Amino acid sequence: PKNRRSKNFICTISDDRGEEATYAGYPISSVATPDTGKTIGDVISLLWFKKVYPKWATDFIETVIKTVADHGPAVSGAHNAKVTARAGKSVVESLVTGLLTIGPRFGGAIDGAAKYFKYANDNNMTPQEFLAYMKKQGIPIPGIGHRIKSLRNPDKRVEGLKNYAKEHFPSTPLLEYALEVEQLTTSKKDNLILNVDGTIGILMVDMWRALGYTEAEIDEFIESGTLNSFFILGRTIGFIGHVLDEKRLAMPMYRHPFDDILYDVKKAEEIK
Numbered sequence: 235p236k237n238r239r240s241k242n243f244i245c246t247i248s249d250d251r252g253e254e255a256t257y258a259g260y261p262i263s264s265v266a267t268p269d270t271g272k273t274i275g276d277v278i279s280l281l282w283f284k285k286v287y288p289k290w291a292t293d294f295i296e297t298v299i300k301t302v303a304d305h306g307p308a309v310s311g312a313h314n315a316k317v318t319a320r321a322g323k324s325v326v327e328s329l330v331t332g333l334l335t336i337g338p339r340f341g342g343a344i345d346g347a348a349k350y351f352k353y354a355n356d357n358n359m360t361p362q363e364f365l366a367y368m369k370k371q372g373i374p375i376p377g378i379g380h381r382i383k384s385l386r387n388p389d390k391r392v393e394g395l396k397n398y399a400k401e402h403f404p405s406t407p408l409l410e411y412a413l414e415v416e417q418l419t420t421s422k423k424d425n426l427i428l429n430v431d432g433t434i435g436i437l438m439v440d441m442w443r444a445l446g447y448t449e450a451e452i453d454e455f456i457e458s459g460t461l462n463s464f465f466i467l468g469r470t471i472g473f474i475g476h477v478l479d480e481k482r483l484a485m486p487m488y489r490h491p492f493d494d495i496l497y498d499v500k501k502a503e504e505i506k
């Protein structure tokens with residue numbers, strides 16, 4: 235072999251050297267246009283997982299992306315993106331400030347939900363044991379709780395995802411377990427529902443198990459941040475919308491009103 239020089243980079247997902255670039259071996263033209271019958275879900279399955287998933291799975295991925303695309307201007311990420319756009323920054327600069335809020339409290343609890351619910355279920359913890367275990371960990375249960383959604387004001391997105399899975403997944407054992415946990419948490423406080431992050435995380439695990447992935451492979455997806463990526467990708471659509479909205483409305487620089495801030499400043503003590 236003449237090609238012995240060591241390489242600085244490895245790429246296992248796409249190849250642009252031929253006449254037409256490929257996604258995991260599939261020419262772009264074989265997935266790009268509607269007549270191919272392929273969707274964004276198929277493109278994600280090729281570029282993130284290097285597999286051709288069955289239609290029930292790619293349709294689920296597509297459903298997730300569409301479901302999380304936006305949730306109004308008041309959530310932390312949209313707020314950041316809007317404030318940045320109003321400071322005169324570009325689309326990409328404003329977008330990333332929104333994306334940076336995605337994390338354990340907002341939109342980025344998906345990997346954590348998959349991790350902890352899977353761990354509890356694998357170890358046959360009862361919902362009571364799981365709650366006690368999470369209390370010991372000292373963190374809120376990822377995927378549980380919502381600021382405005384509750385038993386009285388259910389999250390239609392969660393209903394939609396659960397209904398899709400019940401109709402199209404071969405089985406949903408981790409979802410069944412999470413719903414038992416939800417019964418217990420909502421009996422304590424009615425906003426401690428299984429939220430949209432939790433539902434996505436848990437259903438992705440059910441999807442991968444049904445697709446035949448090993449536990450080690452699923453753990454690797456979780457550890458590498460794969461599940462939060464669905465939210466990052468989907469919400470990018472909404473954040474861009476909010477940034478373009480600000481620009482089209484030609485909104486001025488934002489400054490927060492004094493009367494919405496509790497100023498509680500004491501004169502600094504001098505240390506001698």
Ligand code: ACO
Nearest residue numbers: 338339340341343374375376377378379380381429430431
């Ligand atoms: N697990 C256990 N207890 C919880 C949880 C949870 N996930 N969330 C809230 N609580 C408890 C709190 O400990 C608190 O108890 P206390 O009254 O005895 O002190 C009470 O519920 C109220 O807590 P708050 O922090 O006021 O709830 P808030 O409405 O501010 O929080 C939030 C909402 C941030 C989503 C919270 O529930 C949480 O951190 N959840 C876990 C992370 C998560 O799943 N985030 C994704 C949300 S969906 C999305 O962003 C798209």
Ligand code: LMR
Nearest residue numbers: 304305309341381382430
């Ligand atoms: C979201 O999707 O942004 C929300 O669930 C968070 C919120 O507070 O509405």
